[in-house]
Amino acid sequence: MKIAESLPESFQRFFINVAGIGRFTKQFFRQVFKPPFEFREILNQAYRLGYDSLFLVGITGFIIGMVMTLQTKPTLEQFGAESWLPSMVSVSIIREIGPVLTALICAGKVGSGIGAELGSMKVSEQIDAMTVSGANAFNYLVVTRVIATTITVPILVYYADAISLVGSYVGVNIEGNVSPSLFYKQSLDILVFSDIVPATIKTLFFGFAIGIVGCYKGATADKGTLGVGSAANSAVVISSLMIFVIDLIAVQLTQLFIR
Amino acid sequence: MKEEEIVIDIQELKKSFGDNEVLKGMNLQLHRKENLVILGKSGTGKSVLIKCIVKLIEPDEGRLRVLDQEVKDLEADEELNKLRRRVGFLFQGGALYDSMSVRENLRFPLERLSDKPSRDEMEDRVYEALRSVGLEKAIDKMPAELSGGMKKRIALARTLILKPAIVLYDEPTTGLDPATSKEISQLILEMQQEYDISSIIITHDMACARITSNKMKVIRNGVFKYKGTYDELREKNDPWLRDFFE
Numbered sequence: 242m243k244i245a246e247s248l249p250e251s252f253q254r255f256f257i258n259v260a261g262i263g264r265f266t267k268q269f270f271r272q273v274f275k276p277p278f279e280f281r282e283i284l285n286q287a288y289r290l291g292y293d294s295l296f297l298v299g300i301t302g303f304i305i306g307m308v309m310t311l312q313t314k315p316t317l318e319q320f321g322a323e324s325w326l327p328s329m330v331s332v333s334i335i336r337e338i339g340p341v342l343t344a345l346i347c348a349g350k351v352g353s354g355i356g357a358e359l360g361s362m363k364v365s366e367q368i369d370a371m372t373v374s375g376a377n378a379f380n381y382l383v384v385t386r387v388i389a390t391t392i393t394v395p396i397l398v399y400y401a402d403a404i405s406l407v408g409s410y411v412g413v414n415i416e417g418n419v420s421p422s423l424f425y426k427q428s429l430d431i432l433v434f435s436d437i438v439p440a441t442i443k444t445l446f447f448g449f450a451i452g453i454v455g456c457y458k459g460a461t462a463d464k465g466t467l468g469v470g471s472a473a474n475s476a477v478v479i480s481s482l483m484i485f486v487i488d489l490i491a492v493q494l495t496q497l498f499i500r
Numbered sequence: 501m502k503e504e505e506i507v508i509d510i511q512e513l514k515k516s517f518g519d520n521e522v523l524k525g526m527n528l529q530l531h532r533k534e535n536l537v538i539l540g541k542s543g544t545g546k547s548v549l550i551k552c553i554v555k556l557i558e559p560d561e562g563r564l565r566v567l568d569q570e571v572k573d574l575e576a577d578e579e580l581n582k583l584r585r586r587v588g589f590l591f592q593g594g595a596l597y598d599s600m601s602v603r604e605n606l607r608f609p610l611e612r613l614s615d616k617p618s619r620d621e622m623e624d625r626v627y628e629a630l631r632s633v634g635l636e637k638a639i640d641k642m643p644a645e646l647s648g649g650m651k652k653r654i655a656l657a658r659t660l661i662l663k664p665a666i667v668l669y670d671e672p673t674t675g676l677d678p679a680t681s682k683e684i685s686q687l688i689l690e691m692q693q694e695y696d697i698s699s700i701i702i703t704h705d706m707a708c709a710r711i712t713s714n715k716m717k718v719i720r721n722g723v724f725k726y727k728g729t730y731d732e733l734r735e736k737n738d739p740w741l742r743d744f745f746e
Protein backbone atom coordinates (compact mmCIF):
# COMPACT_ATOMS: atom_id res chain seq x y z
CA MET A 242 0.00 0.00 0.00
CA LYS A 243 2.67 2.48 1.10
CA ILE A 244 4.97 1.65 -1.78
CA ALA A 245 2.16 1.98 -4.27
CA GLU A 246 1.21 5.38 -2.92
CA SER A 247 4.74 6.73 -3.11
CA LEU A 248 4.96 5.99 -6.84
CA PRO A 249 4.29 8.85 -9.24
CA GLU A 250 0.71 9.08 -10.34
CA SER A 251 1.40 8.02 -13.91
CA PHE A 252 2.92 4.77 -12.64
CA GLN A 253 -0.07 4.14 -10.41
CA ARG A 254 -2.37 4.68 -13.36
CA PHE A 255 -0.28 2.31 -15.43
CA PHE A 256 -0.67 -0.49 -12.90
CA ILE A 257 -4.37 0.22 -12.45
CA ASN A 258 -4.81 -0.10 -16.21
CA VAL A 259 -2.81 -3.31 -16.39
CA ALA A 260 -4.81 -4.87 -13.57
CA GLY A 261 -8.11 -3.65 -15.00
CA ILE A 262 -7.41 -4.94 -18.48
CA GLY A 263 -6.28 -8.24 -17.00
CA ARG A 264 -9.53 -8.54 -15.06
CA PHE A 265 -11.54 -7.64 -18.13
CA THR A 266 -9.73 -10.26 -20.20
CA LYS A 267 -10.44 -12.88 -17.58
CA GLN A 268 -14.10 -11.96 -17.54
CA PHE A 269 -14.17 -12.10 -21.33
CA PHE A 270 -12.98 -15.70 -21.36
CA ARG A 271 -15.43 -16.63 -18.64
CA GLN A 272 -18.35 -15.16 -20.59
CA VAL A 273 -17.48 -15.95 -24.17
CA PHE A 274 -18.60 -19.59 -24.03
CA LYS A 275 -21.73 -18.87 -22.02
CA PRO A 276 -25.13 -18.41 -23.65
CA PRO A 277 -26.91 -16.34 -24.78
CA PHE A 278 -24.70 -15.97 -27.85
CA GLU A 279 -25.29 -12.66 -29.54
CA PHE A 280 -24.38 -13.77 -33.08
CA ARG A 281 -26.36 -11.06 -34.76
CA GLU A 282 -24.68 -8.32 -32.77
CA ILE A 283 -21.22 -9.81 -33.47
CA LEU A 284 -21.87 -9.72 -37.21
CA ASN A 285 -23.36 -6.28 -36.93
CA GLN A 286 -20.30 -4.96 -35.10
CA ALA A 287 -17.81 -6.74 -37.36
CA TYR A 288 -19.52 -5.34 -40.41
CA ARG A 289 -19.64 -1.84 -38.99
CA LEU A 290 -16.06 -1.77 -37.74
CA GLY A 291 -14.68 -3.34 -40.89
CA TYR A 292 -16.68 -1.29 -43.33
CA ASP A 293 -15.87 1.96 -41.55
CA SER A 294 -12.14 1.34 -41.83
CA LEU A 295 -11.98 0.03 -45.41
CA PHE A 296 -11.28 3.34 -47.06
CA LEU A 297 -8.66 4.59 -44.61
CA VAL A 298 -6.84 1.27 -44.43
CA GLY A 299 -6.94 0.93 -48.21
CA ILE A 300 -5.57 4.32 -49.03
CA THR A 301 -2.84 4.10 -46.40
CA GLY A 302 -1.86 0.65 -47.64
CA PHE A 303 -1.61 1.85 -51.21
CA ILE A 304 0.55 4.84 -50.33
CA ILE A 305 2.86 2.89 -48.07
CA GLY A 306 3.40 0.20 -50.69
CA MET A 307 4.24 2.80 -53.29
CA VAL A 308 6.43 4.96 -51.06
CA MET A 309 8.42 1.99 -49.79
CA THR A 310 9.08 0.90 -53.33
CA LEU A 311 10.19 4.34 -54.43
CA GLN A 312 12.42 4.74 -51.38
CA THR A 313 14.11 1.36 -51.67
CA LYS A 314 14.66 1.48 -55.39
CA PRO A 315 17.73 3.85 -55.51
CA THR A 316 19.55 1.83 -52.84
CA LEU A 317 19.01 -1.44 -54.62
CA GLU A 318 20.04 0.14 -57.91
CA GLN A 319 23.40 1.02 -56.42
CA PHE A 320 24.07 -2.68 -55.91
CA GLY A 321 22.54 -3.63 -59.20
CA ALA A 322 19.93 -5.65 -57.34
CA GLU A 323 16.87 -3.96 -58.78
CA SER A 324 15.14 -7.21 -59.53
CA TRP A 325 14.94 -7.88 -55.80
CA LEU A 326 12.74 -4.88 -55.27
CA PRO A 327 9.32 -6.55 -55.33
CA SER A 328 10.39 -9.35 -53.01
CA MET A 329 11.98 -7.01 -50.51
CA VAL A 330 8.97 -4.77 -50.37
CA SER A 331 6.49 -7.61 -50.10
CA VAL A 332 8.37 -9.32 -47.29
CA SER A 333 8.54 -6.18 -45.19
CA ILE A 334 4.92 -5.35 -45.85
CA ILE A 335 3.53 -8.76 -45.06
CA ARG A 336 5.72 -9.48 -42.07
CA GLU A 337 5.68 -6.14 -40.40
CA ILE A 338 4.39 -2.96 -41.98
CA GLY A 339 0.97 -4.22 -43.05
CA PRO A 340 -0.02 -5.73 -39.70
CA VAL A 341 1.36 -2.97 -37.49
CA LEU A 342 0.18 -0.08 -39.60
CA THR A 343 -3.31 -1.48 -40.06
CA ALA A 344 -3.56 -2.27 -36.37
CA LEU A 345 -2.50 1.25 -35.46
CA ILE A 346 -5.08 2.72 -37.81
CA CYS A 347 -7.73 0.47 -36.27
CA ALA A 348 -6.59 1.45 -32.79
CA GLY A 349 -7.11 5.07 -33.76
CA LYS A 350 -10.40 4.60 -35.51
CA VAL A 351 -12.09 1.52 -34.06
CA GLY A 352 -10.56 1.59 -30.58
CA SER A 353 -11.46 5.20 -29.98
CA GLY A 354 -14.92 4.60 -31.42
CA ILE A 355 -15.58 1.73 -29.04
CA GLY A 356 -14.18 3.71 -26.12
CA ALA A 357 -16.38 6.69 -26.88
CA GLU A 358 -19.50 4.63 -27.56
CA LEU A 359 -19.30 2.52 -24.42
CA GLY A 360 -18.12 5.55 -22.46
CA SER A 361 -21.19 7.55 -23.35
CA MET A 362 -23.39 4.54 -22.66
CA LYS A 363 -21.78 4.23 -19.25
CA VAL A 364 -22.13 7.92 -18.47
CA SER A 365 -25.78 8.09 -19.53
CA GLU A 366 -26.51 4.95 -17.47
CA GLN A 367 -27.42 2.86 -20.51
CA ILE A 368 -25.13 0.06 -19.36
CA ASP A 369 -26.77 0.10 -15.94
CA ALA A 370 -30.16 0.03 -17.64
CA MET A 371 -29.19 -3.13 -19.53
CA THR A 372 -27.95 -4.71 -16.34
CA VAL A 373 -31.10 -4.01 -14.33
CA SER A 374 -33.34 -5.28 -17.11
CA GLY A 375 -31.81 -8.69 -16.44
CA ALA A 376 -29.67 -8.72 -19.57
CA ASN A 377 -25.99 -9.55 -19.50
CA ALA A 378 -24.48 -6.22 -20.57
CA PHE A 379 -20.93 -7.56 -20.64
CA ASN A 380 -21.98 -10.28 -23.01
CA TYR A 381 -23.94 -7.98 -25.27
CA LEU A 382 -21.52 -5.05 -25.35
CA VAL A 383 -18.01 -6.34 -24.63
CA VAL A 384 -17.90 -9.94 -25.83
CA THR A 385 -19.47 -9.03 -29.17
CA ARG A 386 -17.12 -6.14 -29.83
CA VAL A 387 -13.98 -8.02 -28.83
CA ILE A 388 -14.88 -10.96 -31.07
CA ALA A 389 -15.68 -8.51 -33.85
CA THR A 390 -12.31 -6.74 -33.67
CA THR A 391 -10.45 -10.03 -33.35
CA ILE A 392 -12.02 -11.23 -36.60
CA THR A 393 -12.02 -7.94 -38.45
CA VAL A 394 -8.48 -6.69 -37.88
CA PRO A 395 -6.79 -9.73 -39.53
CA ILE A 396 -9.13 -9.40 -42.50
CA LEU A 397 -8.31 -5.72 -42.81
CA VAL A 398 -4.61 -6.58 -42.63
CA TYR A 399 -4.89 -9.00 -45.57
CA TYR A 400 -6.77 -6.36 -47.46
CA ALA A 401 -4.15 -3.71 -46.67
CA ASP A 402 -1.35 -6.12 -47.67
CA ALA A 403 -3.00 -6.75 -51.01
CA ILE A 404 -3.52 -3.08 -51.73
CA SER A 405 0.06 -2.29 -50.66
CA LEU A 406 1.31 -4.72 -53.25
CA VAL A 407 -0.76 -2.94 -55.85
CA GLY A 408 0.80 0.32 -54.66
CA SER A 409 4.21 -1.24 -54.92
CA TYR A 410 3.47 -2.42 -58.46
CA VAL A 411 2.52 1.11 -59.41
CA GLY A 412 5.73 2.36 -57.77
CA VAL A 413 7.87 -0.08 -59.73
CA ASN A 414 6.23 0.98 -62.95
CA ILE A 415 6.60 4.73 -62.51
CA GLU A 416 10.04 4.50 -64.05
CA GLY A 417 10.36 1.10 -65.52
CA ASN A 418 8.32 -1.63 -66.95
CA VAL A 419 7.55 -4.82 -65.12
CA SER A 420 4.60 -6.91 -66.18
CA PRO A 421 2.00 -7.67 -63.51
CA SER A 422 2.62 -11.39 -63.71
CA LEU A 423 6.37 -10.99 -63.27
CA PHE A 424 5.84 -8.54 -60.40
CA TYR A 425 3.52 -10.86 -58.54
CA LYS A 426 5.72 -13.84 -59.17
CA GLN A 427 8.67 -11.94 -57.75
CA SER A 428 6.85 -10.59 -54.77
CA LEU A 429 4.82 -13.63 -53.78
CA ASP A 430 7.27 -16.43 -54.53
CA ILE A 431 9.57 -15.35 -51.78
CA LEU A 432 6.86 -15.59 -49.13
CA VAL A 433 6.98 -18.70 -47.02
CA PHE A 434 4.99 -20.21 -44.17
CA SER A 435 7.13 -18.41 -41.60
CA ASP A 436 6.19 -15.05 -43.06
CA ILE A 437 2.47 -15.51 -43.25
CA VAL A 438 1.40 -17.60 -40.29
CA PRO A 439 3.12 -15.66 -37.50
CA ALA A 440 1.96 -12.42 -39.09
CA THR A 441 -1.62 -13.65 -39.08
CA ILE A 442 -1.46 -14.89 -35.51
CA LYS A 443 -0.15 -11.59 -34.25
CA THR A 444 -2.90 -9.67 -36.00
CA LEU A 445 -5.44 -11.74 -34.09
CA PHE A 446 -3.82 -10.49 -30.90
CA PHE A 447 -3.77 -6.94 -32.23
CA GLY A 448 -7.50 -7.14 -32.87
CA PHE A 449 -8.16 -8.62 -29.48
CA ALA A 450 -6.11 -5.90 -27.77
CA ILE A 451 -7.92 -3.12 -29.63
CA GLY A 452 -11.31 -4.53 -28.67
CA ILE A 453 -10.58 -5.28 -25.05
CA VAL A 454 -8.84 -1.96 -24.35
CA GLY A 455 -11.56 0.07 -26.06
CA CYS A 456 -14.26 -1.73 -24.07
CA TYR A 457 -12.35 -1.48 -20.81
CA LYS A 458 -11.74 2.24 -21.13
CA GLY A 459 -15.35 2.84 -22.19
CA ALA A 460 -16.92 0.75 -19.47
CA THR A 461 -14.83 2.42 -16.78
CA ALA A 462 -15.28 5.98 -18.07
CA ASP A 463 -15.77 8.71 -15.48
CA LYS A 464 -19.02 10.60 -15.29
CA GLY A 465 -19.39 13.65 -17.49
CA THR A 466 -18.54 14.41 -21.08
CA LEU A 467 -14.89 14.84 -20.13
CA GLY A 468 -14.87 11.19 -19.11
CA VAL A 469 -16.05 10.07 -22.55
CA GLY A 470 -13.31 12.04 -24.31
CA SER A 471 -10.56 10.74 -22.11
CA ALA A 472 -11.89 7.18 -22.41
CA ALA A 473 -11.61 7.41 -26.18
CA ASN A 474 -8.22 9.03 -25.95
CA SER A 475 -6.63 6.58 -23.57
CA ALA A 476 -8.14 3.66 -25.50
CA VAL A 477 -6.03 4.75 -28.46
CA VAL A 478 -2.89 5.38 -26.44
CA ILE A 479 -3.01 2.10 -24.54
CA SER A 480 -3.97 -0.10 -27.46
CA SER A 481 -1.26 1.45 -29.68
CA LEU A 482 1.27 0.74 -26.97
CA MET A 483 0.00 -2.81 -26.64
CA ILE A 484 0.31 -3.32 -30.38
CA PHE A 485 4.03 -2.51 -30.22
CA VAL A 486 4.55 -4.73 -27.19
CA ILE A 487 2.72 -7.64 -28.85
CA ASP A 488 4.76 -7.04 -31.99
CA LEU A 489 7.99 -7.20 -30.03
CA ILE A 490 6.96 -10.42 -28.32
CA ALA A 491 5.83 -11.87 -31.64
CA VAL A 492 9.22 -11.18 -33.25
CA GLN A 493 11.04 -12.87 -30.41
CA LEU A 494 8.78 -15.90 -30.45
CA THR A 495 8.97 -16.27 -34.21
CA GLN A 496 12.74 -16.23 -34.10
CA LEU A 497 12.79 -18.69 -31.26
CA PHE A 498 10.50 -21.23 -32.85
CA ILE A 499 10.85 -20.87 -36.57
CA ARG A 500 14.32 -19.79 -37.48
CA MET B 501 -51.66 -12.75 -0.59
CA LYS B 502 -52.22 -10.20 2.11
CA GLU B 503 -52.60 -6.59 1.11
CA GLU B 504 -50.07 -5.64 3.74
CA GLU B 505 -47.30 -7.84 2.45
CA ILE B 506 -43.85 -6.24 2.52
CA VAL B 507 -42.06 -6.33 -0.84
CA ILE B 508 -38.93 -4.37 0.07
CA ASP B 509 -37.45 -4.48 3.53
CA ILE B 510 -34.36 -2.42 4.27
CA GLN B 511 -32.73 -2.37 7.68
CA GLU B 512 -29.78 -0.28 8.84
CA LEU B 513 -28.37 0.02 5.33
CA LYS B 514 -25.00 1.77 5.14
CA LYS B 515 -22.87 2.85 2.23
CA SER B 516 -19.78 5.05 1.99
CA PHE B 517 -17.65 6.06 -0.97
CA GLY B 518 -14.20 6.54 0.52
CA ASP B 519 -14.62 9.14 3.25
CA ASN B 520 -18.00 10.17 1.95
CA GLU B 521 -20.60 8.47 4.18
CA VAL B 522 -23.71 8.60 2.06
CA LEU B 523 -26.17 6.20 3.69
CA LYS B 524 -25.81 6.03 7.46
CA GLY B 525 -28.34 3.42 8.48
CA MET B 526 -31.45 3.54 6.35
CA ASN B 527 -34.67 1.76 7.32
CA LEU B 528 -37.52 1.33 4.89
CA GLN B 529 -40.45 -0.96 4.26
CA LEU B 530 -42.38 -0.93 1.03
CA HIS B 531 -45.75 -2.65 1.12
CA ARG B 532 -47.48 -4.28 -1.76
CA LYS B 533 -49.34 -1.88 -4.03
CA GLU B 534 -47.95 1.14 -2.22
CA ASN B 535 -46.40 4.28 -3.71
CA LEU B 536 -43.65 5.51 -1.45
CA VAL B 537 -42.18 8.90 -2.27
CA ILE B 538 -38.65 9.69 -1.12
CA LEU B 539 -37.68 13.30 -0.75
CA GLY B 540 -34.25 14.74 -0.11
CA LYS B 541 -31.82 17.38 -1.23
CA SER B 542 -29.50 16.80 -4.15
CA GLY B 543 -26.58 14.53 -3.36
CA THR B 544 -28.11 12.95 -0.25
CA GLY B 545 -27.92 9.44 -1.65
CA LYS B 546 -31.40 8.84 -3.00
CA SER B 547 -30.12 7.34 -6.23
CA VAL B 548 -27.54 5.33 -4.31
CA LEU B 549 -30.29 3.86 -2.14
CA ILE B 550 -32.41 2.56 -4.99
CA LYS B 551 -29.35 1.35 -6.89
CA CYS B 552 -28.56 -0.81 -3.87
CA ILE B 553 -31.98 -2.43 -4.21
CA VAL B 554 -31.12 -3.82 -7.67
CA LYS B 555 -27.47 -4.46 -6.73
CA LEU B 556 -26.03 -1.89 -9.10
CA ILE B 557 -24.22 -0.70 -5.98
CA GLU B 558 -23.25 -3.05 -3.17
CA PRO B 559 -24.04 -1.71 0.28
CA ASP B 560 -21.41 -1.96 3.00
CA GLU B 561 -23.70 -3.08 5.81
CA GLY B 562 -27.31 -3.78 6.61
CA ARG B 563 -30.12 -6.07 5.53
CA LEU B 564 -31.86 -5.72 2.22
CA ARG B 565 -34.71 -8.07 1.30
CA VAL B 566 -36.56 -7.70 -1.99
CA LEU B 567 -39.55 -9.93 -2.78
CA ASP B 568 -38.53 -12.25 0.06
CA GLN B 569 -34.99 -12.67 -1.15
CA GLU B 570 -31.84 -11.44 0.54
CA VAL B 571 -30.18 -9.44 -2.25
CA LYS B 572 -26.69 -9.96 -0.86
CA ASP B 573 -27.04 -13.74 -1.18
CA LEU B 574 -27.92 -13.65 -4.86
CA GLU B 575 -24.51 -14.51 -6.27
CA ALA B 576 -25.34 -16.44 -9.42
CA ASP B 577 -26.19 -14.25 -12.39
CA GLU B 578 -29.32 -16.28 -13.10
CA GLU B 579 -30.96 -15.70 -9.73
CA LEU B 580 -30.02 -12.05 -9.66
CA ASN B 581 -31.34 -11.49 -13.18
CA LYS B 582 -34.58 -13.21 -12.28
CA LEU B 583 -35.08 -10.77 -9.44
CA ARG B 584 -34.01 -7.80 -11.57
CA ARG B 585 -36.67 -8.62 -14.14
CA ARG B 586 -39.30 -8.27 -11.44
CA VAL B 587 -37.98 -4.88 -10.34
CA GLY B 588 -38.28 -2.13 -12.91
CA PHE B 589 -35.94 0.84 -12.75
CA LEU B 590 -36.57 4.20 -14.37
CA PHE B 591 -33.30 6.08 -14.60
CA GLN B 592 -32.93 9.75 -13.87
CA GLY B 593 -31.96 10.47 -17.49
CA GLY B 594 -34.19 7.81 -19.07
CA ALA B 595 -31.15 5.83 -20.29
CA LEU B 596 -32.67 4.87 -23.64
CA TYR B 597 -30.25 2.92 -25.83
CA ASP B 598 -29.09 5.56 -28.31
CA SER B 599 -28.11 3.16 -31.06
CA MET B 600 -31.50 1.43 -31.13
CA SER B 601 -34.93 2.53 -32.31
CA VAL B 602 -37.80 2.75 -29.85
CA ARG B 603 -39.02 -0.68 -30.95
CA GLU B 604 -35.59 -2.22 -30.40
CA ASN B 605 -35.29 -0.49 -27.06
CA LEU B 606 -38.51 -2.11 -25.89
CA ARG B 607 -37.70 -5.49 -27.40
CA PHE B 608 -34.26 -5.61 -25.83
CA PRO B 609 -35.35 -6.94 -22.41
CA LEU B 610 -37.89 -9.31 -23.98
CA GLU B 611 -35.33 -10.87 -26.31
CA ARG B 612 -33.14 -11.72 -23.39
CA LEU B 613 -35.74 -13.62 -21.37
CA SER B 614 -34.97 -17.29 -20.88
CA ASP B 615 -38.44 -18.17 -22.19
CA LYS B 616 -38.37 -15.72 -25.05
CA PRO B 617 -41.81 -14.86 -26.45
CA SER B 618 -42.57 -15.38 -30.15
CA ARG B 619 -42.02 -12.54 -32.63
CA ASP B 620 -45.72 -11.71 -32.80
CA GLU B 621 -46.14 -11.79 -29.09
CA MET B 622 -43.16 -9.48 -28.66
CA GLU B 623 -44.60 -7.05 -31.17
CA ASP B 624 -47.91 -7.12 -29.29
CA ARG B 625 -46.23 -6.42 -26.00
CA VAL B 626 -44.23 -3.57 -27.48
CA TYR B 627 -47.43 -1.98 -28.77
CA GLU B 628 -49.24 -2.58 -25.51
CA ALA B 629 -46.47 -0.90 -23.53
CA LEU B 630 -46.34 2.04 -25.94
CA ARG B 631 -50.11 2.38 -25.81
CA SER B 632 -50.04 2.58 -22.02
CA VAL B 633 -47.77 5.63 -22.26
CA GLY B 634 -49.65 7.00 -25.27
CA LEU B 635 -46.77 6.92 -27.75
CA GLU B 636 -47.52 4.22 -30.33
CA LYS B 637 -46.64 6.61 -33.13
CA ALA B 638 -43.03 6.87 -31.94
CA ILE B 639 -42.29 3.19 -32.47
CA ASP B 640 -39.86 3.65 -35.36
CA LYS B 641 -38.14 6.76 -34.06
CA MET B 642 -34.59 6.91 -32.72
CA PRO B 643 -34.08 8.29 -29.19
CA ALA B 644 -32.29 11.36 -30.58
CA GLU B 645 -35.51 12.34 -32.35
CA LEU B 646 -37.59 12.37 -29.16
CA SER B 647 -38.27 15.24 -26.78
CA GLY B 648 -37.34 14.99 -23.11
CA GLY B 649 -40.86 14.11 -22.02
CA MET B 650 -41.23 11.50 -24.76
CA LYS B 651 -37.94 9.92 -23.72
CA LYS B 652 -39.15 9.61 -20.15
CA ARG B 653 -42.37 8.00 -21.30
CA ILE B 654 -40.61 5.56 -23.61
CA ALA B 655 -38.22 4.71 -20.78
CA LEU B 656 -41.24 4.09 -18.60
CA ALA B 657 -42.73 1.81 -21.25
CA ARG B 658 -39.46 -0.12 -21.44
CA THR B 659 -39.47 -0.49 -17.67
CA LEU B 660 -43.04 -1.78 -17.66
CA ILE B 661 -42.68 -4.21 -20.55
CA LEU B 662 -41.43 -6.99 -18.28
CA LYS B 663 -44.52 -6.50 -16.06
CA PRO B 664 -42.51 -5.87 -12.91
CA ALA B 665 -43.96 -6.22 -9.42
CA ILE B 666 -41.95 -3.25 -8.17
CA VAL B 667 -40.86 -0.11 -9.99
CA LEU B 668 -38.18 2.27 -8.76
CA TYR B 669 -38.56 5.73 -10.26
CA ASP B 670 -35.54 8.04 -10.09
CA GLU B 671 -36.85 11.58 -10.51
CA PRO B 672 -39.44 10.77 -13.15
CA THR B 673 -40.50 14.37 -13.70
CA THR B 674 -37.32 16.45 -13.39
CA GLY B 675 -36.58 18.64 -16.35
CA LEU B 676 -40.14 18.56 -17.66
CA ASP B 677 -42.70 21.33 -17.87
CA PRO B 678 -45.49 21.29 -15.26
CA ALA B 679 -48.11 19.93 -17.66
CA THR B 680 -45.96 17.02 -18.82
CA SER B 681 -44.87 16.40 -15.23
CA LYS B 682 -48.48 16.05 -14.26
CA GLU B 683 -49.11 13.61 -17.09
CA ILE B 684 -46.20 11.45 -16.00
CA SER B 685 -47.34 11.56 -12.37
CA GLN B 686 -50.79 10.45 -13.38
CA LEU B 687 -49.27 7.69 -15.48
CA ILE B 688 -47.40 6.44 -12.43
CA LEU B 689 -50.64 6.40 -10.48
CA GLU B 690 -52.41 4.51 -13.27
CA MET B 691 -49.64 1.93 -13.38
CA GLN B 692 -50.04 1.34 -9.68
CA GLN B 693 -53.77 0.84 -9.97
CA GLU B 694 -53.88 -1.06 -13.24
CA TYR B 695 -50.97 -3.46 -12.76
CA ASP B 696 -50.81 -3.65 -8.95
CA ILE B 697 -47.30 -2.23 -8.95
CA SER B 698 -45.53 -1.22 -5.77
CA SER B 699 -43.16 1.67 -6.25
CA ILE B 700 -40.54 3.90 -4.76
CA ILE B 701 -40.58 7.34 -6.32
CA ILE B 702 -37.70 9.73 -5.85
CA THR B 703 -38.58 13.30 -6.60
CA HIS B 704 -38.06 16.98 -5.84
CA ASP B 705 -41.31 17.79 -7.54
CA MET B 706 -43.98 18.38 -4.91
CA ALA B 707 -46.81 18.19 -7.41
CA CYS B 708 -45.63 14.74 -8.39
CA ALA B 709 -45.32 13.76 -4.73
CA ARG B 710 -48.84 14.96 -4.01
CA ILE B 711 -50.37 13.07 -6.91
CA THR B 712 -48.50 9.80 -6.59
CA SER B 713 -47.70 9.26 -2.93
CA ASN B 714 -49.44 7.05 -0.41
CA LYS B 715 -46.62 7.64 2.02
CA MET B 716 -43.53 9.83 2.08
CA LYS B 717 -40.09 9.66 3.64
CA VAL B 718 -37.52 12.42 3.78
CA ILE B 719 -33.74 11.86 3.82
CA ARG B 720 -31.61 14.18 5.89
CA ASN B 721 -27.96 13.54 6.79
CA GLY B 722 -27.94 9.97 5.57
CA VAL B 723 -31.02 8.74 7.44
CA PHE B 724 -34.78 9.04 7.07
CA LYS B 725 -35.64 11.96 9.30
CA TYR B 726 -39.35 12.45 8.61
CA LYS B 727 -42.16 10.26 7.40
CA GLY B 728 -45.89 10.53 6.87
CA THR B 729 -48.43 11.31 4.22
CA TYR B 730 -48.11 14.36 2.00
CA ASP B 731 -50.60 16.30 4.10
CA GLU B 732 -49.01 15.31 7.40
CA LEU B 733 -45.57 16.47 6.26
CA ARG B 734 -46.94 19.72 4.92
CA GLU B 735 -48.48 20.50 8.29
CA LYS B 736 -45.19 19.98 10.16
CA ASN B 737 -43.68 23.12 11.59
CA ASP B 738 -40.09 22.32 10.72
CA PRO B 739 -38.44 25.18 8.76
CA TRP B 740 -36.07 22.76 6.97
CA LEU B 741 -39.01 20.72 5.77
CA ARG B 742 -41.08 23.75 4.87
CA ASP B 743 -38.50 24.68 2.23
CA PHE B 744 -39.56 21.68 0.16
CA PHE B 745 -43.17 22.68 0.14
CA GLU B 746 -42.66 26.33 -0.78
Ligand SMILES: Nc1ncnc2c1ncn2[C@@H]1O[C@H](COP(=O)(O)OP(=O)(O)OP(=O)(O)O)[C@@H](O)[C@H]1O
Nearest residue numbers: 517520522540541542543544545546547548549592
Ligand atom coordinates in the same frame (compact mmCIF):
# COMPACT_ATOMS: atom_id res chain seq x y z
N1 LIG C 1 -20.37 5.46 -7.95
C1 LIG C 1 -20.07 6.43 -7.06
N2 LIG C 1 -18.81 6.60 -6.64
C2 LIG C 1 -18.49 7.55 -5.73
N3 LIG C 1 -19.39 8.38 -5.17
C3 LIG C 1 -20.66 8.26 -5.54
C4 LIG C 1 -21.07 7.28 -6.51
N4 LIG C 1 -22.40 7.39 -6.68
C5 LIG C 1 -22.80 8.39 -5.88
N5 LIG C 1 -21.76 8.92 -5.20
C6 LIG C 1 -21.83 9.99 -4.20
O1 LIG C 1 -22.92 9.72 -3.35
C7 LIG C 1 -23.61 10.90 -3.03
C8 LIG C 1 -25.08 10.71 -3.30
O2 LIG C 1 -25.30 10.58 -4.68
P1 LIG C 1 -26.73 10.33 -5.30
O3 LIG C 1 -26.55 10.23 -6.77
O4 LIG C 1 -27.39 9.20 -4.63
O5 LIG C 1 -27.50 11.68 -4.94
P2 LIG C 1 -29.03 12.00 -5.16
O6 LIG C 1 -29.64 12.09 -3.82
O7 LIG C 1 -29.63 11.03 -6.11
O8 LIG C 1 -28.95 13.44 -5.79
P3 LIG C 1 -29.76 14.05 -7.05
O9 LIG C 1 -31.05 14.51 -6.51
O10 LIG C 1 -28.91 15.17 -7.49
O11 LIG C 1 -29.89 12.97 -8.05
C9 LIG C 1 -22.97 12.00 -3.81
O12 LIG C 1 -22.14 12.73 -2.93
C10 LIG C 1 -22.14 11.31 -4.85
O13 LIG C 1 -20.96 12.04 -5.07
Ligand SMILES: [Mg+2]
Nearest residue numbers: 546547592670
Ligand atom coordinates in the same frame (compact mmCIF):
# COMPACT_ATOMS: atom_id res chain seq x y z
MG1 LIG D 1 -30.18 11.00 -8.07
